[in-house]
Amino acid sequence: MTAILDELKEHGKTGLYIGGSWSSGAGELPVVDPATEDVLVDVGLAEASHAADAVDAAADALGPWTATAPRERAEILRRTFEAMREREDTLAELIVLENGKAFPDALGEVRYAAEFFRWFSEEAPRIGGEVRLAPAGDKRIMTVLQPVGVSVMITPWNFPAAMATRKIGPALAAGCTAIVKPASDTPLTTLAVVHLMEEAGLPPGVVNVVVARGSSGVIEQMLHDPRVRKLSFTGSTEVGQTLLKVAADQVLNVSMELGGNAPFIVFEDADLDAALEGAMVAKMRNAGEACTAANRFLVHSSIAERFTSMLAGAMGAMKVGPGIDRGNQVGPMINERSRDDIAKMVQEAVDSGAGVAVGASVPDRTGYFYEPTVLSGVSPDAAILDQEIFGPVAPVVLFDTDDEAIAMANDTVHGLIAYVYTGDLARGLQTAEALESGMVGLNRGLVSDPAAPFGGVKQSGIGREGSHEGIEEFLETKYIATSW
Numbered sequence: 001m002t003a004i005l006d007e008l009k010e011h012g013k014t015g016l017y018i019g020g021s022w023s024s025g026a027g028e029l030p031v032v033d034p035a036t037e038d039v040l041v042d043v044g045l046a047e048a049s050h051a052a053d054a055v056d057a058a059a060d061a062l063g064p065w066t067a068t069a070p071r072e073r074a075e076i077l078r079r080t081f082e083a084m085r086e087r088e089d090t091l092a093e094l095i096v097l098e099n100g101k102a103f104p105d106a107l108g109e110v111r112y113a114a115e116f117f118r119w120f121s122e123e124a125p126r127i128g129g130e131v132r133l134a135p136a137g138d139k140r141i142m143t144v145l146q147p148v149g150v151s152v153m154i155t156p157w158n159f160p161a162a163m164a165t166r167k168i169g170p171a172l173a174a175g176c177t178a179i180v181k182p183a184s185d186t187p188l189t190t191l192a193v194v195h196l197m198e199e200a201g202l203p204p205g206v207v208n209v210v211v212a213r214g215s216s217g218v219i220e221q222m223l224h225d226p227r228v229r230k231l232s233f234t235g236s237t238e239v240g241q242t243l244l245k246v247a248a249d250q251v252l253n254v255s256m257e258l259g260g261n262a263p264f265i266v267f268e269d270a271d272l273d274a275a276l277e278g279a280m281v282a283k284m285r286n287a288g289e290a291c292t293a294a295n296r297f298l299v300h301s302s303i304a305e306r307f308t309s310m311l312a313g314a315m316g317a318m319k320v321g322p323g324i325d326r327g328n329q330v331g332p333m334i335n336e337r338s339r340d341d342i343a344k345m346v347q348e349a350v351d352s353g354a355g356v357a358v359g360a361s362v363p364d365r366t367g368y369f370y371e372p373t374v375l376s377g378v379s380p381d382a383a384i385l386d387q388e389i390f391g392p393v394a395p396v397v398l399f400d401t402d403d404e405a406i407a408m409a410n411d412t413v414h415g416l417i418a419y420v421y422t423g424d425l426a427r428g429l430q431t432a433e434a435l436e437s438g439m440v441g442l443n444r445g446l447v448s449d450p451a452a453p454f455g456g457v458k459q460s461g462i463g464r465e466g467s468h469e470g471i472e473e474f475l476e477t478k479y480i481a482t483s484w
Helices: 002-012 050-068 070-085 090-099 102-124 160-173 188-199 218-223 235-248 272-288 304-316 336-351 401-408 423-433 467-472
Strands: 014-020 021-023 027-032 039-045 129-133 141-147 150-154 178-181 207-209 228-234 252-256 263-264 293-301 355-358 373-376 393-399 419-420 440-442 473-480
Touching: 002 090, 014 050, 014 423, 021 141, 039 188, 039 252, 050 150, 050 178, 050 207, 050 218, 070 090, 070 102, 070 160, 070 188, 090 102, 090 188, 090 304, 102 160, 102 178, 102 272, 102 419, 102 467, 141 150, 150 160, 150 218, 160 178, 160 188, 160 467, 178 218, 188 207, 188 293, 218 228, 218 235, 228 235, 235 252, 263 401, 263 473, 272 304, 272 393, 293 304, 293 401, 304 355, 304 373, 336 393, 393 401, 401 423, 419 423, 423 440
Parallel strands: 150 178, 150 228, 178 207, 228 252, 263 293, 263 419, 293 393, 373 393, 419 440
Antiparallel strands: 014 021, 014 207, 027 039, 129 141, 141 473, 355 373
16 A cells, blocks of 8 residues: 555545545445556545535535635645655555556656646636727726636546646635545545645535446536536547536536547658657557557558567566556556557558557556557558557557648547657648648657647547636636726
């Protein structure tokens, strides 16, 4: 176990957090270590009545929190940032235990997650407005930005700390109150973050946490309450589509960060060593369990054999094992179903003619592990290219012209991120502009930054998180017409 988990258990903080109080809920949910398949702890579950209580608490806290000085709101976020950095090792260990990712990935996530609290602590005092003379000269056009209100946040299991802070940070900075529903696979990290926020002076009701299964009716209860005015969701496109339909009943302000199918384009003039380095980050960060993970490697035919060999060598050399062992680089998948889905996708690709450059097997060991895999000679119409793999699998597809690469890259309903490697800056920028994605990594395998707008186009989402845009997602513009 890790120190912060022991704290949560000792103080009864492994359940629901509503109105500043912790409770055990209406049932128990076992949280499983995917590396050992052992139960870490049973977490309290919410039912619909708890969802109503959480909305009550958030609605009651909204007025006082909105009236709290921006600097005071900011200081709570800043103190939590500092607490997260001071306790980054034990938070990272907690992420490893419930999520399975390798310790270096978990530590990187904690640092990334903490930065959202620092960034939005700096944004809170900078919420602006505008006063200008109307063109007709008959009045002043005044705009003010006000918090949207009670906000429901649904976060995924793959980045349990960062996806929570990326939503909580801007909401609180804007003056909103929040109800967070973490993924049932990884609720402990969110509970630990809120525990630190509580110690940093978080007022009761400003942030509430309900742990629930999708079938419990908890989400529907909250989204149909007229006091809830915002839904922020990160997860699959399929679930996002369902939530959009539910949110339509109350015409909620909605932010969606959904699935991806990222192309990783390697042109013939690319620095292949740099491209390999970027590919390892874009593909293997979090063992490929990321919406930003490179999903399709589109490689120019003249360099495909060499690049595939380099990629297979690098991925095949990665050490697979429990993330708590700091020497391991690839941890398990989140659960048995996810691992089996990956194995099925790979087998179907091989049956359809793809070659195996490395991997393509489930190791004979306890835990939900899958070997890092590179598939060569994948057909452009292979089914695996239409699916978000969410695992350590890199299918390589060949192209011959720039137009062909761009067309293949855009041939998807998703548009979150794309990666481009070339030695020609003009070519890279032209390609970046032609790609249908919300983000592009140009000669970079990592683009995420709290100061940059994160989000996609097409079926990859609505809105942006991080940057100045992140706080605007939790603000409404009010126009006041006046004269003097």
